[in-house]
Amino acid sequence: MSPPLYPLFFFFLLLLLSPSFSAFLAPVRQDQKTSLYTLSVYLKTPLQPTNLFLDLGASFSWVDCTQNYTSTTYHSIPCNSSLCNSLDKLACSNCFDAPGPGCSNDSCALFPENSATRKVLLAQALVDTLALPLTDGRNPGRLGLVREFVLSCSKTPLLKGFPKGTTGLAGLGRSNFSLPAQLSSIYSIPYVFALCLSGSPSAPGVAFFGTGGPYYFLPEIDLSKSLIYTPLILNPVGSTLITYYLHPSDEYFIGVTSIKVNGKALELNQTLLTVDQNGSGGTKISTVAPYTVLHASVYKALTEAFVNESAALNLTVTDPVKPFSVCYSAEDVLETRMGPAVPTVDLVMQSEDVFWRIFGANSMVRIARKEVDVWCLGFVDGGAKARASIVLGGHQMVDNLVQFDVGSRRLGFSSSVLAHSTTCANFNFTANNNLDL
Structure with missing residues (x-):
């Protein structure tokens, strides 16, 4: 047959x-x-x-x-x-x-x-x-x-x-x-x-x-119009297990110059925020990390500032749930269109006007199981020997449009598209076979 x-x-x-x-x-x-x-x-x-x-x-x-x-x-x-x-x-x-x-x-x-x-x-x-x-x-x-x-x-x-x-x-x-x-x-x-x-x-x-x-x-919202741009930075040293001599990293780095919590800048060792000649430091964007991973000193400064700013919202830290260390009872946290009502976290780039704002929808992780129901700050301590000081992970990119313009060596980012009354799940995958392409 x-x-x-x-x-x-x-x-x-x-x-x-x-x-x-x-x-x-x-x-x-x-x-x-x-x-x-x-x-x-x-x-x-x-x-x-x-x-x-x-x-x-x-x-x-x-x-x-x-x-x-x-x-x-x-x-x-x-x-x-x-x-x-x-x-x-x-x-x-x-x-x-x-x-x-x-x-x-x-x-x-x-x-x-x-x-x-x-x-x-x-x-x-x-x-x-x-x-x-x-x-x-x-x-x-x-x-x-x-x-x-x-x-x-x-x-x-x-x-x-x-x-x-x-x-x-x-x-x-x-x-x-x-x-x-x-x-x-x-x-x-x-x-x-x-x-x-x-x-x-x-x-x-x-x-x-x-x-x-x-x-x-x-x-019918064109999110390309919401993009803000910052340069892509070339890391001179690859971090893969098989690294070619004099071959720069194929990973994507950007120049974060400061971090703010509720508009207040953290006191950080500025050398950690730049990529050195050995390829260490700086800010990498990764889909391999489920959550943003921070150098130990950056993590300490962020969590302390976040806890202090949260106290003004009458939020009290409760028992942590691994891998996170700062958690709040879900019943104490108000929810808004932009996610949980918590302090904002800004990644500031080449100028004070260029920053990636992380609202509660991307800074917090809901953990509800057995007798636990908490919102936890979705950042992870990467230790004092972290190769990249900031690894911006998948959770922080959810419902954010991120454009990698390799030809022009720049990164476009929208911050949360929830502010535009849409989500990344709202692309219309209904096929249009009449497209003249």
């Missing part, structure tokens, strides 16, 4: 509809168990829906190839090819060291890493087909294909700690082979992407690739 023709017809239809220029999007979902985020794409031929752990600082994407990797369009990368040389590979592989589909003893090798567990391995590099929905900033449209997408194989153990259902990692770092970089290169679109993370257990947020806007959210 002959196999049905529908999947084959659908694939060739996609080939005909692939544009020469457009922007892309992908749904982004939060895993409620780990508080980490996944990016949904299509991979392989025939196209298969694939959920990947979203790593904002990873140099390239990788997938688990040990679970029957099957595709008619993948191929390995010859070790002495120009593509392999451009990957900054450290080794060539053989099938024993780095197994993968169609593996040969002349395969370019990469080192996929799990930055959450700090594990890395040697694995085959490969090329395959990737697809994402096109967008006009208002709706998703037809799928656009990337026929020569470079990624790496991996093995199942490297998925440890990732959200359930993920089969790999989407690397969005500032490298030549990250997901946004390859979309930019292949389609000749701007090297820019934006994230709007949703904390909803049911409705996804969204990632936009290749467009600086518009970004429309219900009810």
Whole structure:
């Protein structure tokens, strides 16, 4: 009996509809168990829906190839090819060291890493087909294909700690082979992407690739108009386990110059707020950290100021709940449109007029279980030896539009979109197949 023709017809239809220029999007979902985020794409031929752990600082994407990797369009990368040389590979592989589909003893090798567990391995590099929905900033449209997408194989153990259902990692770092970089290169679109993370257990947020806007959210609000910009700072030293000589970090850093609680500046060691020649210090943005992680001295100053300012609101600290140290009984905390009514936290950038304001919805975490019902300050003590003094984590980015304009070396941020009467869960994912893209 002959196999049905529908999947084959659908694939060739996609080939005909692939544009020469457009922007892309992908749904982004939060895993409620780990508080980490996944990016949904299509991979392989025939196209298969694939959920990947979203790593904002990873140099390239990788997938688990040990679970029957099957595709008619993948191929390995010859070790002495120009593509392999451009990957900054450290080794060539053989099938024993780095197994993968169609593996040969002349395969370019990469080192996929799990930055959450700090594990890395040697694995085959490969090329395959990737697809994402096109967008006009208002709706998703037809799928656009990337026929020569470079990624790496991996093995199942490297998925440890990732959200359930993920089969790999989407690397969005500032490298030549990250997901946004390859979309930019292949389609000749701007090297820019934006994230709007949703904390909803049911409705996804969204990632936009290749467009600086518009970004429309219900009810017809273009959040690109709310962005404030600050320079992206280059950290001269990479912090991954496999660091290339004289290769700067692919992670995203910004220049926070001070922190304010209720408008009052904290007394901080200013050297901690800048990146030194060894790559230490400064402020990094990360989706690997569920909550913002602070150098011990910064954490101490923030929590003390927050407790003092909260006392004026008649809030009294109660028993802490790990990993947090400052918590308040939920029945004592008023709730507003911007979340719990608590002191604001401002991350001030290059001038007093440029600051990322963190309202209660992003500064506090609700913990309700058994006989405990508290709001806790959602910042974590990273210790006195923290490499980055501030690691701005996922919880602080929920319902905030954050744009990474790598081409222009700047970061755009909106602060909480709740102030604009919308949320990151309000993007309209209803497909519009009539989009002229």
